[in-house]
Structures are given as C-alpha cells and as structure tokens.
Amino acid sequence: MPLGDNLGDKSDSRYCGVETDFNDDMPHVLSHNINGGFDFVVAPLMEPGYRPSLIDNASKDCSVLPFAGSDLVLSPSQWSSHVVGKISSWIDLDSEDDTLREDSEIALKQELAWASHLSLQACLLPTPKGRSCGNYARCVNHILQNLNNMQLWLRIPLEKSDVDDDAVNGVTDGMAVDLSDSWELWNSFRVLCEHHSQLSIALDVLSSLPSPNSLVRWVGEPVKAAILHTDSFLTNARGYPCLSKRHQNLLSSFFYYSIQIVLSGKAVHKLPATNQTDNSAQQAQRHDLRSYLDYVGYLYQKMEPLPEQERFELGYRDFLQSPLQPLMDNLEAQTYETFEKDSVKYIQYQRAVSKALVDRVSDDKASTTTVVLMVVGAGRGPLVRASLQAAEETGRKLKVYAVEKNPNAVVTLHSLVKLEGWENLVTIISCDMRAWDAPEKADILVSELLGSFGDNELSPECLDGAQRFLKPDGISIPSSYTSFIQPVTTSKLYNDVKLHKDLLHFETAYVVKLHRLARLSPSQSVFTFTHPNYSPNKNNQRYKKLRFEMPNDTGSTIIHGFAGYFDAILYKDVHLGIEPTTATPNMFSWFPIFFPLRSPIYVKAGSTLDFHIWRCCGNTKVWYEWCVTSPTSSPIHNSNGRSYWVGL
Ligand SMILES: C[S@@+](CC[C@H](N)C(=O)[O-])C[C@H]1O[C@@H](n2cnc3c(N)ncnc32)[C@H](O)[C@@H]1O
Numbered sequence: 001m002p003l004g005d006n007l008g009d010k011s012d013s014r015y016c017g018v019e020t021d022f023n024d025d026m027p028h029v030l031s032h033n034i035n036g037g038f039d040f041v042v043a044p045l046m047e048p049g050y051r052p053s054l055i056d057n058a059s060k061d062c063s064v065l066p067f068a069g070s071d072l073v074l075s076p077s078q079w080s081s082h083v084v085g086k087i088s089s090w091i092d093l094d095s096e097d098d099t100l101r102e103d104s105e106i107a108l109k110q111e112l113a114w115a116s117h118l119s120l121q122a123c124l125l126p127t128p129k130g131r132s133c134g135n136y137a138r139c140v141n142h143i144l145q146n147l148n149n150m151q152l153w154l155r156i157p158l159e160k161s162d163v164d165d166d167a168v169n170g171v172t173d174g175m176a177v178d179l180s181d182s183w184e185l186w187n188s189f190r191v192l193c194e195h196h197s198q199l200s201i202a203l204d205v206l207s208s209l210p211s212p213n214s215l216v217r218w219v220g221e222p223v224k225a226a227i228l229h230t231d232s233f234l235t236n237a238r239g240y241p242c243l244s245k246r247h248q249n250l251l252s253s254f255f256y257y258s259i260q261i262v263l264s265g266k267a268v269h270k271l272p273a274t275n276q277t278d279n280s281a282q283q284a285q286r287h288d289l290r291s292y293l294d295y296v297g298y299l300y301q302k303m304e305p306l307p308e309q310e311r312f313e314l315g316y317r318d319f320l321q322s323p324l325q326p327l328m329d330n331l332e333a334q335t336y337e338t339f340e341k342d343s344v345k346y347i348q349y350q351r352a353v354s355k356a357l358v359d360r361v362s363d364d365k366a367s368t369t370t371v372v373l374m375v376v377g378a379g380r381g382p383l384v385r386a387s388l389q390a391a392e393e394t395g396r397k398l399k400v401y402a403v404e405k406n407p408n409a410v411v412t413l414h415s416l417v418k419l420e421g422w423e424n425l426v427t428i429i430s431c432d433m434r435a436w437d438a439p440e441k442a443d444i445l446v447s448e449l450l451g452s453f454g455d456n457e458l459s460p461e462c463l464d465g466a467q468r469f470l471k472p473d474g475i476s477i478p479s480s481y482t483s484f485i486q487p488v489t490t491s492k493l494y495n496d497v498k499l500h501k502d503l504l505h506f507e508t509a510y511v512v513k514l515h516r517l518a519r520l521s522p523s524q525s526v527f528t529f530t531h532p533n534y535s536p537n538k539n540n541q542r543y544k545k546l547r548f549e550m551p552n553d554t555g556s557t558i559i560h561g562f563a564g565y566f567d568a569i570l571y572k573d574v575h576l577g578i579e580p581t582t583a584t585p586n587m588f589s590w591f592p593i594f595f596p597l598r599s600p601i602y603v604k605a606g607s608t609l610d611f612h613i614w615r616c617c618g619n620t621k622v623w624y625e626w627c628v629t630s631p632t633s634s635p636i637h638n639s640n641g642r643s644y645w646v647g648l
Contacts, residue, residue: 015039016296017084018289019227019264022048026069030082036287037294042084042124042227042262044068045111050088052106053099065110071118084153084225084262085115085123092129093136105139112143115150122151122224124202128189131179137192144196153202153224156186160210160555181555183217187602195600197495200224202262207232209246214555219257220489220518226254230265230292239272241292243299251299257516261296263289309588316591317515318492322508323451323593326377327458328647330406336380344587345576346386349446349477352570353390356444356475361396370397374442376433376466377449378402380412384426387446400425401442403466405432434465441471445531447478452511452578452593453526454483454566455615458622458646460529460540467532476531481568484579485595486523487548487559487609492516494560497596506598507643509564509624513591520557520603521548523565523579527615540622542615552606559601562611562626564593595626597634607631621645 017040023029026043033041047066071079088111091104115123128136140152161180178184186201193199200222206229209215228251233241243251254261267288287293306314324331339345353373361369371391375383384402391398400422404410410430417426429436445466449459463476470476493512497505527542550557567577576584578592595613603609610630616623623641628634638644 015260016293017042017225017260017262018293019086019262020044022046022068024068026073026083029068030074030078033287034082036290037297038263038287040082040084040260042086042264044088045085045114046088046107048088048090050107052103052110065114067114076119079118080121083118083120085111085118085120087111087123087125089126091126093139094128094130094132094134101135105135108139109143112147112150112152116148119148120150122153124225125152125154127155127157127204128185133185133189134192137189140189140199141193141196144193144198147198150198151224152199154186154189154199155202155204155227157182157204157206158210158215158218158226159206160214162211162553181214183214183221183555183557186221187556187558191602195491195494195498197222197498202227203259205229205232205247205250209250210555211553212246213551213553215250215253216518217489217520217555217557218518219253219516220491220560222491222495223257223259225260225262226251227262227264228292228296230263230268230289233269233292233295235269239269241269241295243295248299251296252303255300255303263292263296267292309586313513313588316513318490318496318512318517320493320496320510320512320594321591323456323511323646325457325646326449327405327462330408331379333380333408333412336409336412339589340380340382342587342589344584345448345589346382348570348574348576348584348587349383349448350386350390350393352477352572352574353387353444353446354394355574356477356571357390357394357396357398360443360475363395366395366397370399371443372399372401372440373444373446374401374403374438374466374469376403376445376447377462378404378409378413378428379406380409381416383446383448384413384416384422385420387444388422388425398425399427401427401429401438403429403431403433403436405430432465433462436466436469438469441469441474443471443474445470445474445476447476450478450481450566450568450590452566452590453509453564454481454568455527455529455540456483456509456593456624456646458648460531460533461617461622461648463531464533464538464540467534470532474532475571478531478568478570480528480530481566482528483526484523484565484567485526485546485562485611485613487520487603487611488514488517488561488563488594489520489558490514490517490560490594493594494596494600503598504643506596507638508596509644510594510596511591512594514563514594517563518557519563519580520554520559521550521609523563523581524548526564526613539617540615541617544613546611546613548609548611550603550605550607550609554605556602556604559597559603559609559628561594561596564595566590595624595637597628598637599634601628601632601634603631616641620648622648 018038019042022044050066093104095101202225204227236242451457565579567579578590614625623645625638627636
C-alpha cells in the first residue's frame with residue numbers, strides 16, 4: 001500500500017505523490033501519473049466552479065454533484081491506495097461572508113463524505129485562510145467524530161519569520177493566531193480539535209526555509225506529507241532541477257521519518273534534450289515532472305542505509321512498552337536471550353572488572369591473592385563470564401559467587417557452570433540478595449539491575465541489601481548511576497497513550513524506542529545513586545525540581561511528556577548509558593523511558609518550563625510522581641503510586 005499510516009514503520013521506503021488539477025477523467029489522471037513514476041495522486045474530488053448556493057432549490061433534491069468521476073471509474077483498491085482527495089481550496093469556513101461560509105461548510109462535508117465513500121486513506125484540507133480558524137476547526141472536529149479510518153492532512157505552509165513575532169504582528173486579539181509562525185496556526189487548529197489522532201499535517205515546503213532550529217519541532221508533530229513545489233527547485237549546471245543544501249537535508253529527514261513527498265506545480269525547468277533518440281515525441285510522452293521526481297529519488301538513494309541494529313529495531317519505533325519488573329516478576333528466557341546478545345554491554349563490564357582487579361591486587365600479588373567477586377542478579381550468567389574473562393585477561397585469581405533470585409535462571413546457571421567447567425570457580429546461590437547470609441565478604445560486587453531511568457528497576461534497594469557482604473573497602477560495579485530527563489514533543493506517543501482512554505495510562509512510564517519526537521531542551525540530570533552507600537541516614541526517596549530553558553529561535557512548542565535516560569559509571573572512567581549526548585555506541589539493551597503528561601503544555605519560545613519529579617518509597621513498592629508548574633500547572637501525576645509502581 002503506497003499510502004497511509006502503516007508507512008510510518010518502513011523507513012526504507014520512499015513514497016512520492018503528485019498534486020494534480022481537477023480532471024473528471026480519473027482513470028487517465030491515475031494511469032498518467034502512476035506510469036510517470038508516482039505512487040499516488042493528490043487530486044481534487046469536486047469541480048472547482050461548484051458552489052452549493054449556486055444550485056437552485058428546484059434541482060437540489062435530485063442534483064448530481066460534480067465529482068471527478070463516479071466511484072466505479074477506479075477499483076476500490078485504486079481509490080484507497082493511489083488517491084488522496086484534495087478538498088476544494090476556495091473553502092473558507094471563517095469568512096465574514098455568510099454565503100461563502102455556509103457554502104464552505106456544505107462543500108467540506110460533501111467532499112469528505114464522498115472521500116469516505118471511496119475509502120480514501122487521506123484527504124488534504126486547505127490551509128486556514130485567516131488568523132482565526134475557530135469555525136473551520138469546529139466543522140472538522142464534527143467530521144472527525146464520525147470519520148472512518150481516513151486521515152485529514154491539514155495543509156500548513158512551512159514558514160516562520162526570524163524576527164520577534166509579537167513585535168511584528170502587534171498581538172491585538174488574544175484569540176488570533178500569530179501568522180509569522182505557521183506552527184501556531186497548526187497548534188491552534190489541533191487544540192480546537194482536541195488533538196484528534198486522525199488530524200495530521202501536510203507541510204507546504206516553500207523556496208525559503210525557516211531557521212533549522214524551528215524545523216526540529218515538526219518532527220514531533222504528525223506530519224504525514226511534505227508538498228514540494230517545483231519553483232522551490234534550483235537549476236544545476238546541466239539545466240536540471242536540484243535543491244539547495246538545506247532543502248536536501250530537510251528531504252533526507254523527511255525520508256528518515258517516513259514522511260511522504262508530494263510534488264506540486266508545473267515543470268519550470270526547460271530540460272536539454274538528452275540524446276538523439278530522445279526525440280520530441282518521446283519527450284512529450286515523458287511525465288513533465290519526471291526530472292523532479294528523479295531528483296527526489298536520487299536524494300533518497302544517496303542516503304546512508306540504516307545500520308543493522310536500527311533496522312532490527314524498526315518495529316519497536318515509538319511502540320509503548322511497560323517497563324520490566326525484574327525484582328517482582330521473573331524474567332523469561334527470551335528476555336535473557338535478548339540481553340545476552342548485547343556484547344557492547346558485557347565488554348564494558350569486562351573492562352570495568354579488569355580495572356578493578358588490577359587496582360585491587362598488584363601484579364606481584366596476583367598469583368597469591370584470590371579476589372572474591374559476587375555477581376548479584378546473575379541471570380543466566382553473562383556477567384559471570386565477563387568477570388572470569390577479566391580475571392584471565394589481567395592474570396588475577398577469582399572466586400565467584402553468582403546470586404540469582406529467579407529459580408528458572410538458576411537452572412541455566414547450573415548447566416552453564418558444568419558446560420564451561422567452572423565448578424571450582426563459581427558457586428551458585430539461588431536466593432534474593434537482600435536475604436542471603438553470605439559465608440564471606442566480597443572484594444567486588446558486580447550487578448546490572450538498571451532500568452531505562454537508572455534506578456527504576458530498584459537497583460538502589462537491592463544493592464543496599466547486598467552491601468552487607470561487601471568488604472568495607474570493597475568495590476561496587478556500577479559505582480553510581482544517574483537518571484536524565486528532557487521535555488519532548490511527540491504527538492504519536494501522546495495519542496497512543498490517549499487511545500487507552502483512562503487515567504492509569506497517562507500516569508505510567510513507558511519504555512519506548514523514541515523516533516518521531518522533538519527534543520526541546522538539553523537533558524538534565526535527575527537522581528544519582530552511589531554504591532556502596534554507608535551514609536547513616538540512607539534513604540532512597542528523592543525529589544528534584546528542574547528548570548528547562550526553551551530556546552529563543554525554535555518558536556513556541558508543545559510538550560507531550562518527558563524522555564528519560566540513564567548513565568552509569570561502572571568503574572572509574574568506564575561508563576555505559578543511553579543519554580543521547582553520551583550514549584554508549586551500539587548498545588541496545590535499553591530504550592529510553594517516557595513520562596507522559598495528561599494534557600500537552602504549550603510553551604512559548606524563550607520561556608522556561610518547571611518540572612518536578614519525586615521518587616517515593618513505600619513498604620512494598622517504589623514509584624515516581626511528576627508534574628509541571630510553569631508556564632502552567634499540570635496535575636501531579638501518579639499520586640501515591642495509584643497508577644504505576646515497581647514492586648519491592
Ligand atoms: C536486568 S537482569 C540482568 C541479568 C544478567 N546479569 C544479564 O546481564 O543478563 C537482572 C537480574 O537480577 C535478578 N535480580 C533482581 N533483583 C534481585 C534480587 N534482589 N536478588 C537476586 N537477584 C535479583 C533478576 O532476576 C534478573 O535475573
């Protein structure tokens with residue numbers, strides 16, 4: 001299917017459509033353009049001269065509307081796969097002219113009803129005409145309440161002036177939209193339509209582009225198509241169309257985010273004849289936008305292919321998952337297997353253990369000293385293996401205890417020890433580390449109890465319980481971990497959470513491979529835990545207030561929630577983590593975490609956003625609560641852990 005929502009997952013596909021004029025010979029329109037290399041057409045459904053008020057009352061009842069052909073002229077699959085309906089551009093639902101406004105409402109309803117009848121996957125709605133779009137949004141909102149699966153692409157020009165917006169426009173009317181930034185127009189419209197998931201965007205890309213920083217916002221918005229005008233193309237040395245470097249980069253990001261391209265306008269380049277055989281008759285037969293389409297295809301081909309890991313993760317993009325609860329639940333074999341494939345993680349652990357061993361035992365004592373190392377939360381044994389390899393690499397002698405509370409993983413540990421011949425090196429303890437009565441104390445305690453947000457799988461609580469059997473000068477690997485958070489625009493995730501129609505899902509943190517999101521301000525550190533922790537008033541409750549400065553040149557934005565990450569210091573300079581600016585390359589064990597907001601929050605450019613987060617501990621559970629207090633206040637999410645918590 002060349003069109004529609006399912007496109008989102010196929011980042012290795014490019015779909016290109018063409019905007020056409022009205023033509024009542026739809027079979028011709030379609031075959032001409034599909035043969036010309038396009039995947040779909042964006043075509044008017046109704047004759048341009050039609051106005052409902054022009055039909056006299058007598059003929060109204062039996063009138064046949066001037067649609068572009070009957071439904072029978074194309075097959076149902078042709079309509080739905082290859083045609084996007086273009087709603088009449090004269091429609092102006094906020095006009096002062098009552099007749100035009102009333103005509104507009106009737107025509108909009110008629111055209112969308114016809115498009116639904118044809119099972120089109122999408123219709124392109126004309127750009128709102130003025131600074132106020134209340135009536136237009138109201139009519140669209142009515143239609144959205146009863147729409148089949150069709151998407152409505154609101155046509156929005158990609159423009160934002162770089163000057164101070166209020167100064168330019170002199171904001172006079174609180175209800176009016178700031179026209180110097182088209183994002184405001186979109187935002188106002190979608191807020192009026194209650195962030196409906198079937199309302200999306202077709203961005204009109206013009207010959208001049210707004211600042212790169214302001215473009216970032218659109219990634220988090222539901223942009224389904226980018227309309228590229230032929231007059232935005234430059235001419236290369238050979239006379240062919242090409243795009244400026246900035247337009248090229250923009251197109252690459254559209255490809256990366258699976259945004260479909262629609263070419264619009266007449267051919268404005270006079271092409272040189274290619275060779276003698278390409279005579280004028282053949283040239284005439286060629287689609288006159290072919291050279292533009294070829295250029296778009298060329299840019300697509302030029303893109304770097306996705307790395308293998310990213311290809312593997314395609315199916316996880318923007319897919320909400322509940323975080324694991326490895327303490328309360330027992331992980332499945334499949335989950336362990338996925339962990340174990342992440343060689344980068346274990347290489348980092350091996351490097352950390354090697355450094356700790358060398359620090360612990362000098363070279364001259366290496367053959368006479370045995371280091372006691374305990375892997376707490378050993379799973380099926382990869383950290384045991386990494387530790388033994390570190391010992392071999394550094395020539396240190398090791399005695400290993402592998403402590404694991406999941407009896408199913410312990411079965412695997414036993415067979416692994418036998419298979420590897422580690423019987424004299426490794427003792428398996430089937431026990432919760434918080435309850436184990438260890439026969440001796442450890443020099444090194446190795447664990448990996450980390451969640452996407454660092455402490456969210458209760459590593460602090462488990463290691464506090466385990467540090468009883470660490471020697472006073474013993475080493476914990478990891479020695480510390482820190483969570484990070486940043487505000488994001490992600491209408492996709494917001495709408496996916498909203499689909500559940502309950503409070504619980506808006507107060508849950510999700511693990512998610514973030515893709516269609518705009519990171520609006522650099523991430524900031526949240527909670528740090530250090531091990532071992534001998535402070536007398538040990539307490540794992542935390543509270544942090546963070547102030548995010550929103551950049552001036554980005555334009556105003558909307559916050560759908562917060563993306564969370566962690567970074568762990570395993571030992572000295574060996575770290576691993578997923579915070580985007582310092583992330584360990586090629587490590588895939590953790591996706592970020594997402595804390596949603598019940599209602600998106602509008603933030604003006606250059607203003608600040610105050611976010612609060614609490615880590616709360618009860619007798620049986622640990623949970624987070626979060627809220628925003630500026631520029632507006634949100635409710636406190638997950639009060640008392642009523643919706644989401646991690647069991648102790
Ligand atoms: C994230 S997994 C890591 C497993 C393994 N170390 C690896 O890297 O593949 C955490 C493991 O710790 C175990 N675990 C969690 N809390 C524990 C506790 N309090 N005592 C013992 N094992 C625990 C879980 O059952 C799980 O096998």
